[in-house]
Amino acid sequence: MNIRKTEILKKYIRLENKVFKLMSSICSKFCISCKVTCCTPVICKDILKSKWLFNVVRFTKNIENGRDLIKILDQHFKSGCESDKPCPFKSGRPVICGRYFCKDITSNLKSDFVRFLLFQLADIIPTFLDVKIDKKKIINLDFYNESFKISDKDSQTIKNNLNLALRKFNTIKKYMISPSEIVNKNELIKDILFLEKHSGLSILETISD
Numbered sequence: 001m002n003i004r005k006t007e008i009l010k011k012y013i014r015l016e017n018k019v020f021k022l023m024s025s026i027c028s029k030f031c032i033s034c035k036v037t038c039c040t041p042v043i044c045k046d047i048l049k050s051k052w053l054f055n056v057v058r059f060t061k062n063i064e065n066g067r068d069l070i071k072i073l074d075q076h077f078k079s080g081c082e083s084d085k086p087c088p089f090k091s092g093r094p095v096i097c098g099r100y101f102c103k104d105i106t107s108n109l110k111s112d113f114v115r116f117l118l119f120q121l122a123d124i125i126p127t128f129l130d131v132k133i134d135k136k137k138i139i140n141l142d143f144y145n146e147s148f149k150i151s152d153k154d155s156q157t158i159k160n161n162l163n164l165a166l167r168k169f170n171t172i173k174k175y176m177i178s179p180s181e182i183v184n185k186n187e188l189i190k191d192i193l194f195l196e197k198h199s200g201l202s203i204l205e206t207i208s209d
């Protein structure tokens with residue numbers, strides 16, 4: 001893989017890790033003592049449906065093909081996936097893994113505003129993966145394929161979207177950690193508005209909390 005593609009994948013992986021880490025700081029206190037597990041091999045295998053995610057997993061796990069990935073999954077689930085057993089994929093997880101919040105979590109958050117921020121956080125990765133590059137969504141781009149050449153313009157578009165996603169992440173993180181720092185809700189709304197279309201929430205309703 002050429003340097004340009006490698007740089008982009010690395011940047012994406014850093015972003016994804018940040019998003020999951022912040023999400024886990026909110027959800028882990030519920031998940032750690034949970035008797036149910038929402039992880040199943042069927043969901044994990046969704047990685048194989050996305051060339052982008054599969055390439056991220058290949059890149060981070062140093063694996064060659066889908067069979068290697070299935071082997072990792074088999075090992076992970078052999079003794080039953082428990083809620084305190086970490087996901088075998090630090091990066092490249094299926095979109096649903098970062099978007100699912102059970103009732104225990106959503107009904108026990110401090111406020112509607114925290115819920116709003118959590119949903120916005122969960123939308124950062126899917127929003128980025130939905131961006132179209134030359135009529136193809138990023139989630140379907142096959143970076144490992146030598147015949148897939150990426151132009152300067154497309155590479156810049158992906159990087160710009162990654163920068164935008166990172167900026168949104170930093171804003172959400174700041175307000176999640178220190179809600180008292182919100183001095184201007186309009187500015188905050190403007191900053192994270194681009195995520196709203198996927199959240200299904202009304203910003204004005206939730207922000208009034």
Ligand code: SF4
Pocket residue numbers: 027030031032034035036037038083100101102103104105
């Ligand atoms: S998301 Fe909910 S159901 Fe799933 S492990 Fe966490 S607490 Fe349990």
Ligand code: SF4
Pocket residue numbers: 038039040043044086087088089093094097
């Ligand atoms: S979080 Fe990890 S183990 Fe759980 S379903 Fe997603 S990929 Fe599989």
